[in-house]
Amino acid sequence: MSTVGRTWEGPSAPERLNLLRQAKSIAIVGASDKPSRASYFVATYLQSSTRYKVYFVNPVVKEILGQPTYASLADLPESPDIVDVFRKHDDLPGVLDEAVAAGAKTIWLQLGSWHEDVAKEAEAAGLDVVMDRCVKIEHARFHGGLHLAGFDTGVISSKRQVLA
DSSP states (O other), X not given: OOOTTXXXXXXXXXXXXXXXXXXXXXXXXXXXXXXXXXHHHHXXXXXXXXXXXXXXXXXXXXXXXXXXXXXXGGGSXXXXXXXXXOSOGGXXXXXXXXXXXXXXXXXXXXXXXXOHHHHHHHHHTTOEEEOSOOHHHHHHHHHTOGGGGTSOOSOOSSSOOOOO
């Protein structure tokens, strides 16, 4: 995704860490039950490697990873701290409206997802905003878990490590 024309600036790394530390619940909007989808990968990580209460929002699927799904953010049993969005660009304003109505604290748009109008509207409504970043990668980065998905091989050189 091109960064040309981007004017909005997101939170710094310490600010993103603080958002993740303060959160107790994450709702994944656009969650999928297909293991090949990024939202499924993120969901499995959040369930297995974090303390968050994870909610899945998908009006079509009934269950993901053994948990019931919810048709919308309004159907959740609590206001989510973070709304992690896996939806196409044109759906983002509607997801923001749902997040505001549900009392969410942060809207987090996944890698490749950038919508400056949504960011400005979210901030005006009092929400924190993160765009074009993955919750899983950010959490793992701050908590020493990037190796869980093979992101950190331990090799610092550009040359292949030779094992005896």
